[in-house]
Amino acid sequence: MSRQTTKRSERGSATIYAVAERAGVSTATVSRALAGSDKVAPRTREAVLTAARELNYVPDGSARALAGRRTNALGLVLPGIDGPYYAAVLVGFETAASDLGLSVVILLTGPDTDPERAVRQLAGKVDGIAFMSRSAADDALVAEISRRRPVVTAARGRIPGRDAFFTENEVTAARLTAHLIEAGRRRIAFLGRPEPDSDIGARYTGYLSALRDAGLESATTFAADAVDESGTQVAREIVADGLDLDAIVCGNDQLALALMHQLQEQGVEVPGGIAVVGWDDVHAARYVRPGLTTVAQPVEELGALAARRLAALVDGADPDPEPVVLDSRIVHRGSCGCATPGPSGPETSPDLPEETR
């Protein structure tokens, strides 16, 4: 049981024993000094820090986690990142976590991957997990994990009793649709697959309610996946079938951009013939002509809030039963056909006028 006096794992890195020896103190003191603990004499602390620096000491995260019963890492589960949407969530999440001294372990759950195994493995490596969107982890799995680790969800169906974050969808979608109606549109379709509990589902609901309020009916719903091809395909369909539409609300910008582009290719004027609106305010939305009217969401903030809340839960805070809903903001550009703003443009603000709410 006798410790070798100089310890140095073959892997190369110095251990806390080496630092202790070099500084002429015990490992306990090294640990305290490095943790910036209160009760260490300044001279001792100096000696320890010097020794650590000289040895290029990096504490072993696993050992620290095991002894301290805390990994100082948060997990983030996302569906396969494609758009800038998830990238922004990730940036917000990581930045916030990093500010708190926490690492971030990400897990992308593609359709082909087995989320069960991966999520469990993740749970064993972090202090808490945030589940974004319909990342392949289903409610049962999330609920189970949440029984042994703090959990928050974002832009995703709630888990009873757990913290949830959303960006506003339904009301904003209704307002966006109403905006089209005010501009005189009457035969308004929806493009996107409205799944229950999903963002697009909520947008669809808002779209329907605005129509109802105006005494209109949905012209058509194109339940298509959110990929470019869908938008292109639907545009062709509309033209080929001579569908009588004057506006299309799209579940996201990707669909809207593809749709709009193809409509124009086929000679349909946007917004003259058909108005198009999207959702997400992707980069491209401001560069196309006409500029795409869409909805900007505080996505980065969403990620940051989730991370901070998760950290608080790990520290023992109680879950907040009220979901947090972040305001979304309609960005009027040219494609909705309202009082068309001047030349659309990427300039910082003058060309992104009339941001509502």
Next chain:
Amino acid sequence: MSRQTTKRSERGSATIYAVAERAGVSTATVSRALAGSDKVAPRTREAVLTAARELNYVPDGSARALAGRRTNALGLVLPGIDGPYYAAVLVGFETAASDLGLSVVILLTGPDTDPERAVRQLAGKVDGIAFMSRSAADDALVAEISRRRPVVTAARGRIPGRDAFFTENEVTAARLTAHLIEAGRRRIAFLGRPEPDSDIGARYTGYLSALRDAGLESATTFAADAVDESGTQVAREIVADGLDLDAIVCGNDQLALALMHQLQEQGVEVPGGIAVVGWDDVHAARYVRPGLTTVAQPVEELGALAARRLAALVDGADPDPEPVVLDSRIVHRGSCGCATPGPSGPETSPDLPEETR
């Protein structure tokens, strides 16, 4: 020193002791059975798996890492993700790592963050680290880390003796520039800050060499940061100063899109008056008019290769002194003013013709 017979951390989760007890075997056997080891009798294995399932057992990652001297996690250091570029790298990296059963810990190094501390902390938590681009970790830091952990770099200045991955920049940039020259352009400027060892730096070098080969000189170099405002600003400058240019090679698409948009706003025809080409093939490139001629890079593959190599290094493979360079591919759309392809479009292929190499 006597173990309690039933062990169950207060945190809630069952430990390996609980599983062992329930299955009526030792923890060693549980460990082996769960690791899918060879030397466990089928009946025993069954008993263990059943017990584990019933207790909802999730092994503690830290303990496992400490005992096994391996975290089964890889680190990925990126500069603050903005574009789709880093998102794609991340997807490739995570997917490849995940396939190997490894977790991914990401670290975003913003300009304001202290990379030193964060990178060290990361090093203590993973088996190996991939450094992307000019993520704030400088060469000295990366070199130091690489002395105690396997390290690879991607799209970044090499660290002597370490594995490096790139997408081709210089030759492709030269070909892209030559393409403009063949189309009759003579007064060709460069937009972007060409820093040594950076992607944009290499593109700039290629640009210069193509000009030299053609006996031309660089019209101007606008050394601007890769943000929208730079593009917009430069466009204004060009028009205001009446600069005599007929083509601009941009360091990336973000600059190209902003520049092109603003040029058009100010009445300059693209490509009629000035041709514009970018780099990255962002989503928006295909939706603007004219479509942006740009360069597509196998970014996701870059991430995947880095992850796989890193995993191999962790398993004891020797570093490969030869850097891996992935081919880039010029995507001709309308903005370069060559034999303008028909109506540009997002359609899968017919509208993205003449992909060279």
Next chain:
DNA sequence: TGAGGTCATGTAAGCGCTTGCACCTCTGGG
């Protein structure tokens, strides 16, 4: 001058796993 504090540090017991080695129980061959 000694009891009682206070401060700084050391001692050592784990944290929950993995794994080398010892041990036991069968088999089959000589």
Next chain:
DNA sequence: CCCAGAGGTGCAAGCGCTTACATGACCTCA
């Protein structure tokens, strides 16, 4: 019928930290 293997398990020693608790040294005040 005995012994050498071989297959299956258990024992127990760590992995590199953190942190109660114990221990001294030194100070204060009656």
